[in-house]
Amino acid sequence: MIPGIVISVLTFPGVIVHEAAHLLFCRMAGVAVFDVRFFRFGNPAGYVLHENTADFKKTFLITMAPFFVNSALCALFCSAAFLPIWEFQMDDPLAYFFYWLGLSIGMHAFPSNQDLKSLWRLMPAEARKSNVLAIASYPLVALVYVLNLAKFIWADLAYGIAVGILVPMAVFRFLA
Amino acid sequence: MFALDGKPVCGACAAQRPAEQKSAGEKLQLGRIVDKTICSVCKTDHGDTDLPLIGGLPVCEACAHKVLAWPFPVWLKAAMAVLLLLLGWALWHGRHYFPAGRHMVLGERALDHSDYRRASDEFTQVLKFRPDIQKAILLGAKANFLAGDPDRAMRFFHGSAHYKHDALYNEVMALFKHSVDAVSKARRANELDAAGKFDEAARLMTEAAEEYPQSQNLVITGQLYSARAAFYRKDYDAALRFTDAAWRSAPDDPNITASIAAALAAKYAVTGEPQLRAQAEQMLEKARQLSDRSPADHEAYLAYAPRVKYRLDSRQIIDGAEYDRRFGKQGAQH
Numbered sequence: 143m144i145p146g147i148v149i150s151v152l153t154f155p156g157v158i159v160h161e162a163a164h165l166l167f168c169r170m171a172g173v174a175v176f177d178v179r180f181f182r183f184g185n186p187a188g189y190v191l192h193e194n195t196a197d198f199k200k201t202f203l204i205t206m207a208p209f210f211v212n213s214a215l216c217a218l219f220c221s222a223a224f225l226p227i228w229e230f231q232m233d234d235p236l237a238y239f240f241y242w243l244g245l246s247i248g249m250h251a252f253p254s255n256q257d258l259k260s261l262w263r264l265m266p267a268e269a270r271k272s273n274v275l276a277i278a279s280y281p282l283v284a285l286v287y288v289l290n291l292a293k294f295i296w297a298d299l300a301y302g303i304a305v306g307i308l309v310p311m312a313v314f315r316f317l318a
Numbered sequence: 319m320f321a322l323d324g325k326p327v328c329g330a331c332a333a334q335r336p337a338e339q340k341s342a343g344e345k346l347q348l349g350r351i352v353d354k355t356i357c358s359v360c361k362t363d364h365g366d367t368d369l370p371l372i373g374g375l376p377v378c379e380a381c382a383h384k385v386l387a388w389p390f391p392v393w394l395k396a397a398m399a400v401l402l403l404l405l406g407w408a409l410w411h412g413r414h415y416f417p418a419g420r421h422m423v424l425g426e427r428a429l430d431h432s433d434y435r436r437a438s439d440e441f442t443q444v445l446k447f448r449p450d451i452q453k454a455i456l457l458g459a460k461a462n463f464l465a466g467d468p469d470r471a472m473r474f475f476h477g478s479a480h481y482k483h484d485a486l487y488n489e490v491m492a493l494f495k496h497s498v499d500a501v502s503k504a505r506r507a508n509e510l511d512a513a514g515k516f517d518e519a520a521r522l523m524t525e526a527a528e529e530y531p532q533s534q535n536l537v538i539t540g541q542l543y544s545a546r547a548a549f550y551r552k553d554y555d556a557a558l559r560f561t562d563a564a565w566r567s568a569p570d571d572p573n574i575t576a577s578i579a580a581a582l583a584a585k586y587a588v589t590g591e592p593q594l595r596a597q598a599e600q601m602l603e604k605a606r607q608l609s610d611r612s613p614a615d616h617e618a619y620l621a622y623a624p625r626v627k628y629r630l631d632s633r634q635i636i637d638g639a640e641y642d643r644r645f646g647k648q649g650a651q652h
Contacts, residue, residue, distance in 0.1 A: 175388035193373020222408035225415035318423035
């Protein structure tokens with residue numbers, strides 16, 4: 143088993159982008175932030191300590207921010223490097239660098255289970271109020287929760303690779 | 319500071335005692351004691367003054383602004399700017415690959431739809447970008463092998479000398495082997511045909527076609543060889559059946575159309591059914607129209623048409639050699 147800290151160091155851009163996404167959405171939602179660590183040699187490798195809000199939409203955005211931001215950046219970087227690496231299987235060091243960057247960011251797309259619990263707590267009441275976002279959140283949150291639990295079998299890396307391959311593949315097939 | 323069943327305890331006790339009590343069967347209420355005079359952010363003790371709560375935590379006036387709009391550090395802003403520049407660079411770097419990638423996708427799509435000519439052209443475009451892209455080489459070769467054009471398939475291999483032995487490579491090599499074996503059998507069948515061993519030639523050519531069924535040429539030649547062998551066995555029904563099968567694969571070929579006319583004429587010669595004669599004349603006329611497209615085809619038509627007409631008029635079935643002996647050399651059609 144490779145220690146988590148080693149993985150965090152090897153994929154540090156993803157940790158920083160993850161926390162930056164949390165912070166950005168905290169600020170956009172006007173939620174108080176008490177402490178931030180963008181990267182550290184420890185567990186967790188980064189965190190944003192913010193107030194708990196009862197506003198479901200704000201909680202959803204803050205919790206899921208890294209999932210959307212990291213996934214999008216992963217897809218973009220990997221799309222730029224997908225063709226030389228996967229389609230043409232060429233030795234292009236720059237493409238490999240961009241792919242590493244994309245994968246590093248994509249690997250840290252999952253919100254922590256702590257964040258998910260805050261969201262999960264608010265979901266039933268909101269769903270009862272027919273909040274569409276809350277209802278739609280159930281499968282997404284459940285999926286991310288399961289993937290989070292499966293991190294020990296490299297679900298985070300698998301997710302990064304899946305986004306880094308499937309999204310560019312779908313985009314190229316659609317645009318061609 | 320923490321509260322354990324309402325009593326203040328330090329952090330270490332708060333971590334240890336609930337577990338001890340739980341193992342003893344008791345459950346304690348644990349909570350954090352918030353001192354409203356100490357700022358949660360800067361930890362400054364403000365004496366007896368209660369601080370305003372933000373998000374449930376006391377925050378001093380100096381920290382309040384920071385808490386409500388936590389600043390992005392300069393290094394983070396710089397890092398994000400670098401990240402965006404890298405993204406721009408990555409897309410700029412990838413721009414060379416995008417057109418080639420598009421041709422690759424279009425080629426694969428054409429291959430999936432069995433549009434082998436289009437697929438071959440698309441993979442050729444990919445290889446103009448870089449001639450050693452294994453996937454494009456192999457898929458281009460595969461498209462041409464499946465189109466029954468092994469010569470064109472082999473031209474795709476000129477771009478690279480080394481290949482990774484993956485599933486696609488093995489698939490294309492299997493097609494290559496089938497095509498080589500089939501061509502080898504077809505050459506031997508040609509030699510047997512030239513030597514007048516029509517049954518053996520037909521059997522071997524049929525084997526070649528079965529070995530490499532993607533080659534329409536081999537399939538049709540196999541059928542025509544079988545028709546010829548049947549003709550010399552005087553099995554005119556089989557001759558017509560094989561020729562008809564070949565004609566259905568290539569209805570615009572004037573020579574095969576004429577072969578149908580010759581086979582129908584042979585059946586007419588045996589049965590005398592006027593309907594067969596009418597069909598033979600109809601096919602001969604069609605062959606004439608088709609042969610007008612090229613001088614070589616027209617010359618061939620002029621060679622075989624008199625023989626077919628002779629067969630219809632005389633109801634005598636003689637082969638090309640006998641016809642030439644009687645009336646002078648005009649061609650080699652049966």
